[in-house]
Each structure stands twice: as structure tokens, then as C-alpha cells.
Amino acid sequence: MAAEQIYISAEHWALILGKWREQYTVLAPLAEKRDLFFQLIDSGNAGRIVYDRVRAAQPLKSFLLPPLEEVAGVPNPSIRSLLFLGAKACDLKALQILDHAFGGDFADPSYQARRERSVLVGTDCTDPLDTCCCTWVGGQPYPTEEYDLNVSGVRGGFVVEVGSKKGRALLAGFEGHLKTVVKEKKQAVVHQRKQTVQAVERKNRAYRLSDKQKQVLVGAWDAAVWQKHSETCVECGACNHACPTCHCYYLDDITRKAFVKLRGWDACQYTGYAVTAGGGTPRPRLVQRFRNRYFCKFDYLDENYGICGCTGCGRCIEACQGKIDQRTAFFDLDAGRRRKGTRKNEPL
Amino acid sequence: MNPYESQKAVIEKIIPETPRIKTFVLKPEKPFAFRCGQFVELMVPGVGEAPFAPSSACFAPERLELTIQNVGYMTSRLHKMGEGGTVGLRGPYGNGFPIEAFFGKEVLLLIGGVGFPPARALLYSLLQEKERFKRICMCYGANTPNDIVYKYQIERFQNDIELHLTVDKADANWKAAMGVVTLLLDKIHIDLPDTVAVVIGPPIMMKFGTLKLLNLGLKPKQIFLSMERKMYCGIGQCRHCMIDRYFICKDGPVFRYDLLNRLPDIWE
Numbered sequence: 059m060a061a062e063q064i065y066i067s068a069e070h071w072a073l074i075l076g077k078w079r080e081q082y083t084v085l086a087p088l089a090e091k092r093d094l095f096f097q098l099i100d101s102g103n104a105g106r107i108v109y110d111r112v113r114a115a116q117p118l119k120s121f122l123l124p125p126l127e128e129v130a131g132v133p134n135p136s137i138r139s140l141l142f143l144g145a146k147a148c149d150l151k152a153l154q155i156l157d158h159a160f161g162g163d164f165a166d167p168s169y170q171a172r173r174e175r176s177v178l179v180g181t182d183c184t185d186p187l188d189t190c191c192c193t194w195v196g197g198q199p200y201p202t203e204e205y206d207l208n209v210s211g212v213r214g215g216f217v218v219e220v221g222s223k224k225g226r227a228l229l230a231g232f233e234g235h236l237k238t239v240v241k242e243k244k245q246a247v248v249h250q251r252k253q254t255v256q257a258v259e260r261k262n263r264a265y266r267l268s269d270k271q272k273q274v275l276v277g278a279w280d281a282a283v284w285q286k287h288s289e290t291c292v293e294c295g296a297c298n299h300a301c302p303t304c305h306c307y308y309l310d311d312i313t314r315k316a317f318v319k320l321r322g323w324d325a326c327q328y329t330g331y332a333v334t335a336g337g338g339t340p341r342p343r344l345v346q347r348f349r350n351r352y353f354c355k356f357d358y359l360d361e362n363y364g365i366c367g368c369t370g371c372g373r374c375i376e377a378c379q380g381k382i383d384q385r386t387a388f389f390d391l392d393a394g395r396r397r398k399g400t401r402k403n404e405p406l
Numbered sequence: 407m408n409p410y411e412s413q414k415a416v417i418e419k420i421i422p423e424t425p426r427i428k429t430f431v432l433k434p435e436k437p438f439a440f441r442c443g444q445f446v447e448l449m450v451p452g453v454g455e456a457p458f459a460p461s462s463a464c465f466a467p468e469r470l471e472l473t474i475q476n477v478g479y480m481t482s483r484l485h486k487m488g489e490g491g492t493v494g495l496r497g498p499y500g501n502g503f504p505i506e507a508f509f510g511k512e513v514l515l516l517i518g519g520v521g522f523p524p525a526r527a528l529l530y531s532l533l534q535e536k537e538r539f540k541r542i543c544m545c546y547g548a549n550t551p552n553d554i555v556y557k558y559q560i561e562r563f564q565n566d567i568e569l570h571l572t573v574d575k576a577d578a579n580w581k582a583a584m585g586v587v588t589l590l591l592d593k594i595h596i597d598l599p600d601t602v603a604v605v606i607g608p609p610i611m612m613k614f615g616t617l618k619l620l621n622l623g624l625k626p627k628q629i630f631l632s633m634e635r636k637m638y639c640g641i642g643q644c645r646h647c648m649i650d651r652y653f654i655c656k657d658g659p660v661f662r663y664d665l666l667n668r669l670p671d672i673w674e
Contacts, residue, residue, distance in 0.1 A: 129408070129410040130408060130410035130411045130412065131411070159643050160643065162642075163641070163642075164409040164641035164642070164643065165409070166409070166410075166643070167407075167408050279670045279671075280670075305643070305645075306644055306645045306646065307638070307639070307643070307644045308638055308644065308646075309410065309455060309638050309639060309644070310454065311449070311450075311451070311452050311453055311454050311455070313452075314452045315452060316451030316452045317412060317414075317449070317451055317494060319410050319412075319455075321410070324644070324646070326645070331646065332635060332636050332646055332647075333636065334634070334635060334636045335456060335477045335478035335479075335480070335481060336477050336478070338609065340635060340649070340671070340674045341674070342674075346671075346674075353650075354645070354648075357651065358648065358650065358651040361651040362651060362653075
């Protein structure tokens with residue numbers, strides 16, 4: 059079902075944003091050299107917010123799941139209400155993985171509090187990067203879920219979609235500024251989205267697979283592709299840290315304060331990642347750790363939470379020091395699968 | 407409820423088992439109920455946390471016994487602690503042994519080294535309802551006679567169950583078998599269709615123990631393994647302990663082998 063749509067002119071939008079800044083800490087992408095970064099918005103920089111283009115450099119987990127955090131033995135942290143303006147589809151989709159991981163039986167109180175108190179205003183992509191691959195993993199470059207409001211830029215203003223009660227509440231009090239969307243503006247959004255989809259598809263044409271990534275991995279455990287593609291890996295963990303869904307962490311008492319526990323982002327590409335007390339590890343070789351990331355993303359997370367662990371943001375490709383591209387790895391696996399003699403695992 | 411918060415426990419007693427292994431008798435602030443086969447996260451305050459399976463009976467939750475080998479940073483600091491010291495406890499976590507599934511069967515425990523502590527917790531539970539099992543037989547292997555834990559209880563267990571011992575390297579006083587623990591399996595009679603086997607021990611022993619049981623004719627679904635990897639969180643979040651798609655901390659640590667044997671490289 060199509061979400062409720064509203065038109066807000068640029069002028070009125072600026073007024074609304076000004077009001078939001080009084081209630082929330084507003085974070086939105088600003089351009090810095092070639093990249094976009096979520097930054098604190100004030101009256102001075104609100105005019106420079108980039109509503110279109112592409113995802114910011116930081117994934118949302120940077121804010122909802124801080125890289126280092128004291129999670130036990132300290133008073134509950136005071137959590138600000140954050141309003142994210144300009145979250146893209148790939149980042150919003152990624153929250154579903156984090157919600158599963160940090161919800162449920164052992165829900166993480168600070169993640170939950172941050173999630174509940176944050177407001178998500180999405181925007182459509184218009185200029186995908188060469189590394190963007192949302193369509194390659196079955197997604198699209200405009201938000202369809204997890205947003206409270208979504209904002210698509212059109213001539214003279216924005217077409218706003220309401221995605222939740224929270225989103226509806228955000229617009230309360232501004233009824234005078236909300237207009238019905240005329241047909242041309244609706245069509246302009248549809249047209250722009252179609253253009254962007256085609257642009258992403260063009261960028262990924264060379265990596266087209268015969269099946270979903272998860273299927274391509276069936277029988278690929280012993281494939282030579284892992285060796286080939288991991289050759290330039292320097293085990294820096296950038297792919298893990300830049301990923302919007304990677305959420306492995308370690309717990310440490312490094313503060314040396316009794317009963318204070320520090321949680322930090324970990325990376326499965328690190329040698330010491332799964333090392334046990336005796337010094338043993340299930341993945342001593344680089345190629346095994348490399349392969350683990352692919353299986354975790356495209357198979358295990360899907361099995362655990364029913365969602366693919368990759369949302370196609372392309373950060374892992376962009377961040378890689380060794381110029382490793384997961385799309386090429388999959389393409390090679392897929393090609394190998396169709397050749398005779400590929401060693402298959404027993405079917406699961 | 408903050409799942410990362412530990413409750414305090416006092417070390418009431420320390421029992422030296424071997425030069426490198428001690429049993430810590432803990433008195434938790436609140437009774438600590440668990441199912442045998444589950445594990446806890448034990449914390450040395452300001453040092454670190456590590457997962458251990460209790461070695462005490464799960465039906466006596468006022469005291470918790472953990473038998474721990476000095477192998478790493480956290481355990482070396484723990485071994486330096488004295489009676490009266492305070493540690494932290496989280497848990498219990500994981501699934502535990504499906505004891506009801508063992509009713510009416512011959513229960514064969516194949517245990518190596520420091521696999522005895524969780525096996526002892528299991529033995530206590532089995533002995534609680536001894537009449538429900540056709541037979542309880544344990545094969546236990548240690549490196550040397552000196553490395554055997556619970557020496558002071560061996561006689562008691564020999565009276566209660568069928569206990570076979572072996573060591574890799576014997577000394578002059580050793581009267582039982584010599585060699586790896588799987589060799590004991592050749593010396594006992596196993597009623598194949600009516601047996602369930604439980605394997606606990608170091609990875610290499612678990613691998614060859616399981617393969618030996620399969621060789622003898624046991625089916626994968628008759629073999630239960632207590633797996634272990636680095637369980638940081640214990641609650642299915644941090645993903646360090648994953649074996650393929652399974653969280654050892656949440657889906658395990660006890661796995662029936664017919665689930666694991668479909669996965670690649672489980673022994674690595």
C-alpha cells in the first residue's frame with residue numbers, strides 16, 4: 059500500500075526544520091570534499107543539508123551502537139533524542155538486523171533507548187556511487203520501510219511520505235504548511251526514483267548473478283575464489299566497521315574498574331577475533347576469516363533473522379584498502395558454479 | 407534488565423585439583439539456578455570475563471562450583487585469587503543437556519581432561535534419577551594420573567556408575583588403562599540401538615571421540631556434544647562463538663551431532 063503523501067514547500071520546510079531543531083538533536087548529511095557526513099545541524103548549516111545524492115559515509119550504527127561504550131557497572135546513560143535527516147534506504151534497512159540482534163530475550167537497554175528516542179527521516183538517492191549495489195541485493199535506492207518520514211526533493215519543495223505514527227506526530231502543529239501533492243510532483247518522484255534505479259542497475263550490470271547471493275554460496279565453501287579474492291586483504295577490518303549491519307562486539311574490563319564493562323566494535327577479519335583462552339581459533343587462516351564474512355552476511359544472518367545481512371550500501375567496497383569488491387567475488391563464484399567439477403558441500 | 411550486568415559472588419572455598427586446575431566454590435548473592443550443560447560468564451573484576459560450565463549439581467543452586475584450568479590471562483588472575491574474594495557471575499546461558507531424551511537408555515559419557523567438570527554436573531543429575539537409565543558408563547581420559555580432577559570422588563563414582571579411566575602417560579602407581587580415551591571404547595560393550603553418548607573435552611578429543619563412536623556404529627542422532635568457542639556475550643549478540651549459522655551460546659552449547667555433521671569444518 060502506498061504511504062500517505064504530502065507536499066511541503068522549501069520555505070515551509072525550513073520553518074518546520076527550525077522547530078524540530080528546538081526539540082531534537084538533528085543530524086543530517088553535509089558535503090565535505092567528495093563525501094557526505096552526518097553532522098550536527100544548526101541554523102548556520104541547515105541550508106547546506108544534502109537531501110539527495112547518496113548515503114553518508116557513516117552508517118547509522120555509529121550513533122545507535124557507539125564504537126565504544128560502557129555497558130555495565132555504570133549508571134544508565136542519558137540518551138538524547140536524535141533526529142536523523144537524510145537516512146538512505148540501505149541504512150534504514152540495516153536497522154532491521156540491529157533491531158533483531160539487540161532486541162529479543164536479552165535486549166540491549168541503551169540500543170533500545172536510542173532506537174526508541176530517535177526519529178528517522180529518510181531521503182531518496184539520486185546519484186549512486188560506483189560502489190552502490192542496493193539493487194544487486196534486491197533493494198532499491200529509496201526508502202520503503204523503517205522510516206518515520208521520507209522526503210523526496212521536487213521542484214520548489216519536498217514530497218513527504220509518512221511511514222509511522224512517530225512520523226505523523228512530527229508533522230503535528232504544522233498542518234497549515236502541509237499541502238496535497240499534485241499529480242506532476244507525484245510523477246516527478248516516480249520518475250526520479252526510476253532514473254536512480256536504472257543508474258544503480260547500470261553500475262551493477264557487470265556483476266549480475268544467476269541467483270540470489272545466498273544460493274550462489276551453496277557449494278561454494280571450498281571454492282578457489284576465496285583464496286583469489288582475499289589475496290589483497292590486509293585484515294584492517296574496515297569492511298566490518300563501515301558496514302551498517304556488522305555488529306560483532308567484544309566485552310572488556312579494560313577500564314580496570316571492578317564490574318565496569320566496556321563494549322567495543324570487533325571485526326571478524328582480525329586474527330584474534332575468535333581466539334579462545336588456550337590460543338586455538340576456528341579460523342586461523344586469512345582466507346577462512348575472509349570467507350566467514352561472506353557467509354555471515356549472505357547466509358547466516360539470513361538464517362538467524364530472515365533478512366540478508368547486506369543492504370548494498372557499498373561501504374565495504376569503498377573502504378577496502380585491498381580494492382576487494384564483493385560483487386566480483388560473487389560473480390566469480392557464480393561463474394565457477396556453472397562450470398563442471400565445482401566441489402559441492404552436502405546439501406543442508 | 408541489563409543483560410551485561412553481573413551479580414556478585416564470593417569465593418567460599420578453593421579446592422586444588424591438579425597443579426593447573428582448581429575448583430572454586432562460589433556463593434552467589436542470590437541462588438543461581440541452572441540446567442546442567444548450561445554455562446555462566448565468570449568475571450574477575452577489572453580483569454575480564456570467560457565462559458565456564460558449572461561442575462556442581464544444578465539442584466543445589468545456593469553454591470556454584472566451577473573447576474577451572476589456568477590457561478590464559480583471566481584464568482591466571484583467577485588462580486591468584488584467594489578465598490573470600492569477590493567475582494562476578496552472569497547467566498546461566500545456553501540450552502543444557504536434554505536429560506529426558508536419555509530416559510530408558512544406556513548413557514555413555516566420553517570425557518577428556520577438563521571436560522570432567524560439566525560431566526560431573528551431568529552425573530549428579532543422572533544419579534538423582536538413576537533408575538530411569540539402563541546404564542551409566544563414563545570413559546574418562548587425562549594426560550597423566552596427576553591431571554585427573556576430583557581424585558577424592560573417583561571411588562564414589564566408581565561405586566555409583568561404571569567408570570573407566572585412562573591416562574596418556576602413566577606413572578609407576580597407575581593401575582588402570584593407558585592411551586587415549588577412545589581406546590577405552592574398544593574395551594566396553596555398547597548396546598548400539600539403546601545408547602546415547604555425550605562427548606565433552608578438548609576439540610581434538612571431541613573430534614576423534616565422535617568419529618570413533620560413529621565407527622562403532624552409533625548414529626549421529628545418538629551423540630551429544632558440548633561445544634565450546636569464544637563466548638563473549640553469552641546471549642547471541644556478539645557472534646564470536648558462531649559455528650556456521652548457530653550460536654553456541656544460545657542454540658548450544660549442547661548439540662546433537664546430526665545437526666553439526668552437515669556443517670563444514672566444525673572441528674577447526
